[in-house]
Amino acid sequence: MSEETKTNRRDFLRKGSVAGAGLVLGAPAILSAEAKNAPSDELRVGFIGCGKQHEVLFDAMKNIPGMRYTAVADIMKNRLGGSASRIKNMFGDMPGRYFDVEEMLEKEDLDVVFITTPDFWHAPHTVMALEAGCHVYCEKMMSDTLEGARSMVAAMDRTGKLLQIGHQRRSNPRYQFTLDYLINQEKICGQIVNMNGQWNRAVGSSQDISVKESILPDEKTLLKYGFDKGQEGKLSLSDLRHRFVNWRLYKDLSGGPISDLGAHQIDIFNWFMGTQPKSVMASGGRNHFKSREHFDNVMCVFEYDTPEGGARAFYQVLTTTSAGGGYYESFMGTEGTVEISERAAYTNIYREGGCDRSWDPLVQRGILKKVASGQAAGGSDAIASYESAPPDQFELPGGLSKPPHQPHIENFVAAVRGQAKLTCDGRHALESEAPIYWVNPAAENSETIHFTDEHLHV
Amino acid sequence: MKSDSDIANFFGFLILRVWLGIRALITGIEKFSGSRSSEVAVNVDGEPNSYGLTADASDKVYGFSHYGGVPEALYKQLADEPLIPEFALKIYDIILGPVLILSGIALLLGLATRYSLLAMGLVYSSLTVGLILLKQDGGIAWLAIHVLLAAVALFNVRHNRFAVISKL
Incomplete structure (x- = not known):
């Protein structure tokens, strides 16, 4: 293992920003198809982090053939044992179990690792794993800091290994079909002028997580792994344990709701528009969870330059209300609107009532399914001169018959085998994520941030 | 009696x-019991689509693998x-x-x-x-x-x- 890999964790966390910025080179993105030493047989898989998101990924990948689950690492004994037992029960072999990631990477001969640790550990773990010769699938956000994310891309370029970021919608056939067929090829939206996205989550689903104390790591372990980051020497064991279980609530450990929930959807804005926004303005508040460090609700507007004359995207993340249609991304054009979500139930497609072009041929070709013709709401309170012609409603011709993360992992595995190109490599992920890092500062300072290369460069 | x-x-x-x-x-x-989703690709332009879009249907199935x-x-x-x-x-x-x-x-x-x-x-x-x-x-x-x-x-x-x- 290289000296760089052995960098002290705490040093890495503290100095990562400087190191990361210095390592950004103009090397081409390694997308995969020609990946060197692509294994042709079983892939030896390691897991770094065995919490809830690990379970989501494992459930999504357990049906993918050609995987040997070789090792798991986590600092929490209970989760480590649980993950190892699941693997043994399902596949027969007990994987190696490690409290320490570096030890796992040194002792095990792994082809790929999946990283589902807290955001502030993504960059250190990704760099360690890439340097150890593994291809990496890392959950989004790439890092809690832009500099950390840049260090991941630099390590990807430096090592020539693959780095897939967990924006799983990019491999979802429903999203790919919508972008390729409906928006780009058939241009059913006409000129996209606005985008609108949201993730509304109820108070009940936004509470602090509590786990029984007896199974949580001790103080020495939590300090060793940096859960006192930003508050060194000031925290009790109870504080440390709260930060360990609820790391998403702390500014030194995560980006808060706008990155936890919003990152997936703002990524879709940027992917579908094929460009980065030129500015962001935002507002946020701690209006219900008053003692939390992060905003409990954030609203922001991104502006885009487009060949058709510009567009803007409104995004809101609420942790206080679930009403309003759940979570979706809506592309609103002069002729139609595509409201797409990872949940098929939240997906709707509308044809503007005044649109000259008939969508019947699209239905006949199987590109869309018609749900209902537009019907005026009517009623005594309707004032005709205020009303637009009601839109017709359509839906996608089919759905996804797998867990939502499975196609993204399949894409990663195929890329490692040299059979595909990553749908969300580190470089493209960072191009898309970079604007998200500026939402919280824009809201904190009540300012519009006009992006420059300094804000967005990879 | x-x-x-x-x-x-x-x-x-x-x-x-x-x-x-x-x-x-x-x-x-x-x-x-569990559910098994349809894996039949829907047709687009007369051909099974290449994206992996499947018919929206799922069947209820029983088996040891679904046990909870x-x-x-x-x-x-x-x-x-x-x-x-x-x-x-x-x-x-x-x-x-x-x-x-x-x-x-x-x-x-x-x-x-x-x-x-x-x-x-x-x-x-x-x-x-x-x-x-x-x-x-x-x-x-x-x-x-x-x-x-x-x-x-x-x-x-x-x-x-x-x-x-x-x-x-």
Whole structure:
């Protein structure tokens, strides 16, 4: 293992920003198809982090053939044992179990690792794993800091290994079909002028997580792994344990709701528009969870330059209300609107009532399914001169018959085998994520941030 | 010849026995159920699409691979309860479905009806423990009705007929 890999964790966390910025080179993105030493047989898989998101990924990948689950690492004994037992029960072999990631990477001969640790550990773990010769699938956000994310891309370029970021919608056939067929090829939206996205989550689903104390790591372990980051020497064991279980609530450990929930959807804005926004303005508040460090609700507007004359995207993340249609991304054009979500139930497609072009041929070709013709709401309170012609409603011709993360992992595995190109490599992920890092500062300072290369460069 | 009262008592007990047996048997079988989504690619421009879009349909299927004793969401909540050791929860999760099926079959066939009813009452009581810890009062009341029905059946077990093993 290289000296760089052995960098002290705490040093890495503290100095990562400087190191990361210095390592950004103009090397081409390694997308995969020609990946060197692509294994042709079983892939030896390691897991770094065995919490809830690990379970989501494992459930999504357990049906993918050609995987040997070789090792798991986590600092929490209970989760480590649980993950190892699941693997043994399902596949027969007990994987190696490690409290320490570096030890796992040194002792095990792994082809790929999946990283589902807290955001502030993504960059250190990704760099360690890439340097150890593994291809990496890392959950989004790439890092809690832009500099950390840049260090991941630099390590990807430096090592020539693959780095897939967990924006799983990019491999979802429903999203790919919508972008390729409906928006780009058939241009059913006409000129996209606005985008609108949201993730509304109820108070009940936004509470602090509590786990029984007896199974949580001790103080020495939590300090060793940096859960006192930003508050060194000031925290009790109870504080440390709260930060360990609820790391998403702390500014030194995560980006808060706008990155936890919003990152997936703002990524879709940027992917579908094929460009980065030129500015962001935002507002946020701690209006219900008053003692939390992060905003409990954030609203922001991104502006885009487009060949058709510009567009803007409104995004809101609420942790206080679930009403309003759940979570979706809506592309609103002069002729139609595509409201797409990872949940098929939240997906709707509308044809503007005044649109000259008939969508019947699209239905006949199987590109869309018609749900209902537009019907005026009517009623005594309707004032005709205020009303637009009601839109017709359509839906996608089919759905996804797998867990939502499975196609993204399949894409990663195929890329490692040299059979595909990553749908969300580190470089493209960072191009898309970079604007998200500026939402919280824009809201904190009540300012519009006009992006420059300094804000967005990879 | 039996009196009208004896026949009514027998029918009353039989109905209770059948209901409790079906309740346990079907609940246990359902713990082996899952869904299988359609994997038929939808046609676009007359050809199966290359994206992997499949027809929106799923079938309910049964199998050991779908088994889940304690529902997943409930399991995670219970695992965080300090008074419930995880090893005990794991064992309970494994045996709950089979116990419900076996007690349901035993009750329907009349195999040791008294002990089957006792086992059933204990299973419903044990389920109550977790719900008390999670403060799910509605579920507690729901289970209490089941326990009461099992107890009423035991009080009236002397009216049991059509049993394969009637002594126990």
